[in-house]
Amino acid sequence: MRIYLDHNATTPVRDEVVDAMADVLRNGFGNPSSVYEEGAYARARLEAARAQIASLLGADASEIRFTSGATEANNTLLLGLLEPGDHVVTTAIEHPSVLAPLELLEAKGVGVTRVPPDADGCVAAGDVLDAIGPSTKLVSVIWANNETGALQPVEAIAERARSRGVLVHSDATQGVGKLVIDLSRVPLDYLSTSAHKLGGPKGAGALFVRDGRDVPAYLLGGGQEKGKRGGTENVAGLVGFGVACALAEAELDDRLARYASLRDRLWQGLREAVGGLRWNGDPKRTLVNTLNVEFEGVAGEVLVQALDLEGVAVSAGAACHSGSIDPSKVLTAMGRSPEEARASLRLSVGHGLDEAAIDEAVALFARLVPRVRERGNA
Numbered sequence: 044m045r046i047y048l049d050h051n052a053t054t055p056v057r058d059e060v061v062d063a064m065a066d067v068l069r070n071g072f073g074n075p076s077s078v079y080e081e082g083a084y085a086r087a088r089l090e091a092a093r094a095q096i097a098s099l100l101g102a103d104a105s106e107i108r109f110t111s112g113a114t115e116a117n118n119t120l121l122l123g124l125l126e127p128g129d130h131v132v133t134t135a136i137e138h139p140s141v142l143a144p145l146e147l148l149e150a151k152g153v154g155v156t157r158v159p160p161d162a163d164g165c166v167a168a169g170d171v172l173d174a175i176g177p178s179t180k181l182v183s184v185i186w187a188n189n190e191t192g193a194l195q196p197v198e199a200i201a202e203r204a205r206s207r208g209v210l211v212h213s214d215a216t217q218g219v220g221k222l223v224i225d226l227s228r229v230p231l232d233y234l235s236t237s238a239h240k241l242g243g244p245k246g247a248g249a250l251f252v253r254d255g256r257d258v259p260a261y262l263l264g265g266g267q268e269k270g271k272r273g274g275t276e277n278v279a280g281l282v283g284f285g286v287a288c289a290l291a292e293a294e295l296d297d298r299l300a301r302y303a304s305l306r307d308r309l310w311q312g313l314r315e316a317v318g319g320l321r322w323n324g325d326p327k328r329t330l331v332n333t334l335n336v337e338f339e340g341v342a343g344e345v346l347v348q349a350l351d352l353e354g355v356a357v358s359a360g361a362a363c364h365s366g367s368i369d370p371s372k373v374l375t376a377m378g379r380s381p382e383e384a385r386a387s388l389r390l391s392v393g394h395g396l397d398e399a400a401i402d403e404a405v406a407l408f409a410r411l412v413p414r415v416r417e418r419g420n421a
């Protein structure tokens with residue numbers, strides 16, 4: 044049995060999600076835009092999913108725009124909203140699906156301020172707010188960083204930026220299902236989310252667009268999503284997303300306690316069994332399931348491979364760059380040297396793990412880390 048400790052890269056798809064998706068693939072194949080019964084059935088399943096996603100977020104169903112995932116949600120928002128001459132305040136620790144469109148926009152004359160994090164990977168709300176100027180149209184801040192799990196002060200930023208008339212977006216892809224996110228309380232204008240980070244399938248996600256705000260369509264086509272996102276909907280994927288959200292809503296309190304206990308067991312176990320560790324972050328300001336840890340003197344990618352051969356999946360640097368040995372930009376932005384960043388692994392827990400699996404993983408680390416250390420950071 045493999046031990047999967049990379050739930051921030053993607054999560055195992057929940058059985059309930061698979062069942063709902065299989066059912067809709069078999070029995071709901073109609074095109075949701077068709078007016079006859081098959082279409083109406085598919086449309087009803089989609090709308091039920093929209094309501095489930097909205098409910099988890101504390102939003103109204105009319106505020107949920109379906110996408111193919113968080114990358115599309117982030118691109119839709121940034122490329123649709125920002126024009127030459129506008130200014131955007133963001134952070135140095137965003138996901139590439141925010142960083143890359145902003146680089147493109149910068150080359151076209153959009154001003155971009157990237158606020159750096161502190162040594163624990165968190166930006167200060169004051170630094171973000173101080174960067175707002177007269178041409179600032181948008182503030183975009185990741186809710187929880189994918190590599191470190193570092194939580195950003197999104198609620199404080201949203202309240203204060205909104206009172207200054209600036210629009211606020213958060214990429215909450217890692218937070219949804221692992222944090223209480225209640226958009227009836229937090230005055231965000233836009234939020235991005237993705238099904239595969241909370242037990243749903245890949246290729247389904249959503250952009251929350253608060254009532255009264257607008258974002259032009261990014262994909263043009265057949266007028267789906269009230270003309271805001273062309274393309275026949277991924278009905279099965281979105282139905283799966285809806286079920287994953289309903290499970291998250293029902294289980295959230297248990298999940299928070301369970302993930303924190305497994306993650307803390309992992310950290311305590313590693314601390315006792317392996318010396319020379321450093322937590323890259325502040326446990327009190329970190330997502331409950333994430334532990335980014337430096338194993339001093341280790342070549343991270345070598346340890347990842349050694350663990351993989353023994354049945355444990357973890358990631359070095361950003362998951363999206365697995366296989367690359369470029370030091371993590373997030374860790375270097377936190378002030379880590381390239382060597383320290385390279386010696387760091389991201390361990391993230393989630394559904395399907397238990398104490399025995401954590402203990403087994405710890406025992407493997409205890410066996411493998413000294414061996415990898417002997418080989419040096421080369």
Ligand SMILES: Cc1ncc(COP(=O)(O)O)c(C=O)c1O
Nearest residue numbers: 112113114138140189216217237
């Ligand atoms: C914070 C964050 N934003 C965006 C994405 C991209 O999501 P998707 O895979 O749905 O495009 C990810 C996934 O790695 C992520 O962790």
